[in-house]
Amino acid sequence: MEVAKVRRILSVLVAMGLGSALMGYAVATDAGEERLLTAAGFKKRPADTPEKLQHLEAMPQGKFFRQVKDGNIYYVYADAKGCRCLYLGQYDAWDRYYRLAQEARAGEDQELTGEVARDYVDWKVWGPFATGGE
Numbered sequence: 516m517e518v519a520k521v522r523r524i525l526s527v528l529v530a531m532g533l534g535s536a537l538m539g540y541a542v543a544t545d546a547g548e549e550r551l552l553t554a555a556g557f558k559k560r561p562a563d564t565p566e567k568l569q570h571l572e573a574m575p576q577g578k579f580f581r582q583v584k585d586g587n588i589y590y591v592y593a594d595a596k597g598c599r600c601l602y603l604g605q606y607d608a609w610d611r612y613y614r615l616a617q618e619a620r621a622g623e624d625q626e627l628t629g630e631v632a633r634d635y636v637d638w639k640v641w642g643p644f645a646t647g648g649e
Contacts, residue, residue: 547619549597549598551612551615551616551619552592552602552604552612553602554611554615555604555608555609555611555612555615556604556607556608556611556612557590557592557602557603557604557608557612558602558603558604558644559598559600559601559602560600560601560602560603560641560644561598561599561600562595562599562600562601566640567640567641568595568599570637570640570641571593571595571599571600571601572595573635574591574593574595574601574635574636575593575635576593576594576595576596577592577593577594578592579591579592579609580635582634582635582636584636584638584644587605588605588606589603589604589605589636589644590603590604590605590606590608590609591603591635591636593635601641603641603644
């Protein structure tokens with residue numbers, strides 16, 4: 516295969532990977548996903564009040580979406596039916612998750628969604644995150 520053709524293919528694959536970080540990324544909710552999310556460094560936040568649960572249920576479910584708070588980008592994964600929680604992480608956690616998921620699903624097709632995330636997270640409801648308030 517020609518070097519130029521290989522470079523074009525690699526460029527497309529890299530662009531697809533970056534595109535999935537910018538768009539919602541559909542994943543199945545199960546114990547395996549929970550392990551991947553926590554192993555990647557996402558912080559698990561339980562919906563432990565009626566207000567949080569109602570807020571969680573209004574978010575896109577079972578896929579990542581990006582949120583911006585105080586100039587920082589967060590990746591959010593909501594699971595109202597499974598763990599009744601959301602997972603929050605920044606780019607490093609997303610990047611680790613993406614790599615772990617690729618390894619775990621080698622050979623499977625990854626489905627992307629083109630949903631543009633609106634401002635779903637009400638940061639006052641979920642409390643401090645970036646400041647280490649776990």
